[in-house]
Amino acid sequence: MRKQKEFIGLLGLRISIFVVVISFLAILVFISSKGFKVLNIEFLLAVPKDGMTKGGIFPAIVGTLYLCLGTIIVALPLGVLSAIYLIEYAACKRLIKTIRIGVSALAGVPSVVFGLFGLAVFVKFFDFGVSVLSGALTLGIMTLPVIIKASEEAILSVPKEFKEASFAIGATKWQTITKVVLPTALPGIITGTILGIGRAAGETAPILFTAVTFYQRLLPRSVFDEVMTLPYHIYALMTEGTAPEFQVPIAYGTAVVLLGLVMSINFVAILIRVKSRRAKKW
């Protein structure tokens, strides 16, 4: 009886992991098989031509990278500084708790709601228009919870002995934080940030009303220009236009590029984590 139970339990575990691996592989194989046909250097480096039925997706790649960079610039300092405040400075327990609940709630907000918020606040109220700036701000706010959480954990994992040693030598709290705590926590913070950015890179809804355009011949020249992006390009190809027989393969090709981009971003995060774990000796 006990053996049977164990057998059933193990079978359940095996089936679960099998389903997980198979779904992941299925996505990969399905998307690749449909997209690889259009993939070549020209596809990566040319602009779309003939009403999106030919050419490449270069502006969309560049646009996505711009938005990622913008998101980091917006969210990383805000997130890290918030985490430092929450852990090292905030004294009122109630306030900390409220802020934490707020941050968690922010993480649970559907991405399209961030899009609407960005439209109302950045596009309209601050009058940044549909632009890289508005999109990066919107994505930045969306990514904040991930970065705050990762930074908090990284800061908390800095041994208190390091801080004591710094204080004992006469350092102020700020010196201790900037010279000992942050450098020690940095790999953790960066890993968390990159994972958050990987998520943001694939989002469509938050940038739908705030940053993207259907078609653009030239690359954006300032943060106030709109951009093409990979996820939105897929959406546009599949929902607009009149030549699906040409557009659908391009959409799948774009999906392969997006997958590749997001996976490389995550890979970098994993690499940093592995490297810092190996260097960690305390």
Place this chain on the structure above:
Amino acid sequence: MVNPKISTKNLNLWYGDYQCLKDVNISIPENAVTAIMGPSGCGKSTLLRVFNRLNDLIDGTRITGEVLLDEQDIYKDIKDVFSLRKKVGMVFQKVNPFPKTIFENVTYGLKIHGWKDKAKIEKRVQESIIDVGLWDEVKDCLHKNAFSLSGGQQQRLCIARAIAIEPEIILFDEPCSALDPISTAKIEQLMEELKEKYTIIIVTHNLQQAARVSDYTAFMLLGELIEFGETKKIFTAPKDKRTENYLTGKFG
């Protein structure tokens, strides 16, 4: 007693409602090694952390009485805790170099206290590392991570880090409890040399260590200072019954 460097008068300390130190009066002599010993929880580490006000970091710490460093009250006259800690360095039980290079570990305090001149910094780093007897072992790898050193070397690096800013007092909080006997011997010998320049206070619950390294010994129990005097006298002819019981291993 000769020249007290730092002394307490009617010192009481509470963590919240818990009284950790009870009416402690002690005068630590200059340029000597003073050991504070006693069983776990007797308040010896707490007393040590009064001298550089590291207890300030713990919420709910309350102190009454006086702590005089060269006749200045470190809680009242010295408003700036950072300049106090420049004078009173510390070496910890858990060996804790920063996850930086050997060189950066020693320059840390110098930079904190505003040293800018590169040549002077380099000279001071070299002096400090020579003083702790580590120079020959690390002179070719100053820019390697401090964690590449052995435990004993790391602890000596921590001592170099503390003396780089030329403190007047060095506090040692059980500095050898994580080290092997050979490293321990080196650190004990080092203390012997360092007392020429510095006043040294060491917390230990290793009786032999207290007997070996110290000129004066304080015995604490449950937050009270039971007995304080020359190490020879404390170990050969303790006045208090409780000191004698502790030294003969009746409790610990």
